[in-house]
Amino acid sequence: MTSNPKLAVFLASPRGFCAGVDRAIQIVEKALARYGAPVYVRHEIVHNKHVVNRLKAMGAIFVKELDECPDDRPVVFSAHGVPKSVPATAEQRDLLYVDATCPLVSKVHIDAERHDKAGREIILIGHAGHPEVIGTMGQLEEGRMVLIETEADAEAFTPRDPDNLAYVTQTTLSVDDTSAIVEILKRRFPHMASPHKEDICYATTNRQGAVKAIGPKSDLVLVVGAPNSSNSRRLVEVATRAGAKASYLVEKADDIDWAWFENISSLGVSAGASAPEDLVEDLLAAVAERFDITVDTIEVAKEDVIFKLPRAVAEA
Structure with a gap:
């Protein structure tokens, strides 16, 4: 055998x-x-x-x-x-x-309104068409917020008043990509107002940090998540940049292409912020049917954040 x-x-x-x-x-x-x-x-x-x-x-x-x-x-x-x-x-x-x-998205909404009331032109760093971006831009009258998606956008942007700017960001972006865009904007507009606290959420930052830790160790990284999940797609990109030889997004174990596993000796596994843990367990079980696996958990942060429920449902 x-x-x-x-x-x-x-x-x-x-x-x-x-x-x-x-x-x-x-x-x-x-x-x-x-x-x-x-x-x-x-x-x-x-x-x-x-x-x-x-x-x-x-x-x-x-x-x-x-x-x-x-x-x-x-x-x-x-x-x-x-x-x-x-x-x-x-x-x-x-x-x-x-x-x-x-609540972390609501914080971005509040920041945008605060800057608007102060008369600043607002830059939103994010991805066009994402529900969070649509919601954030919809906090203000049309034209009060400008969307910047790329470093090229940041270089090309012409504000109404270079000395009266502020920026906010989508919460699920790549930390590295966003910092590069912010650096360009700050170089061009040194008086631009920044968020009091980083807009990219703690969970996005932590999950990207964990993938950066497993990427260099892994011949292949699989991220469990939906194709329309921004934070999940960013994890795939982060894994590749961190040194993984290949990285793919899968919704579930059935989506695995076993050809990816040819000639590999190490596998990294993560999951986007909206992926339930049982999908990760199913993926590991599928891998364990074909390989003799040893699992090493690489932890970069502990999370103990809990958000209160709205009063309308808290008593249910």
Whole structure:
């Protein structure tokens, strides 16, 4: 009987669910417990179809816009945040709504409003079309915020007043990419106001730090996450930059292409902030069927952040 080849597995820690994602999922679960099914959810509560499908099975109905929601049922807004027009419309219709926006995203919204009230032109560093970016830009009147996506954008940007600028960022960006853009902006506009505290969330920073730690040790890195998850895609990029010979995003164990494993002796594993841990466990189990694995957890930070639930569901 042929024994399975040996494979060293480096498991990134922290990985998977962050406090904002955990809170958002709890909000939907507790809304269902308090108000009964169905509870409507505007957009995916978090970017993971396995989470979404589980909540659907419990009685959540996911919609794109509020006009798909009836007047007599509660609606939850996703963790990514929404433009101000969304709760305003809900209030006009007298809808019961629960805002599951991550508190760290809400902090960016508050910072943007503070800069706007001070009369500053605001730069948002982020990715066009991402729900969080749409929500952040929707906190202010159109034209009050300029989106910058790349270093080239930062070099080309022409402000109304170079001495009256501020910047905020999407919370799920690559730490390294964002710092490069900020450096260009600060060189060009030395008086630009910065966030009081870094906008990129602690969970994004920690997960990227853990992947940087496993990347150099790994012939291959697999990141469990959804293709529309910004923080998951950034982890794949970070792994490659850190020295992994190859890095791929997979939604689940079934997505693994076993050809990736040819001639490798080490595997790094992480998961995006909206990926449940059972998907990581399934992936490790699938690898263990084909290889004799040893698992070494590489921890770069401990996380103990907990965000309070909104009053509307806290008692459920």
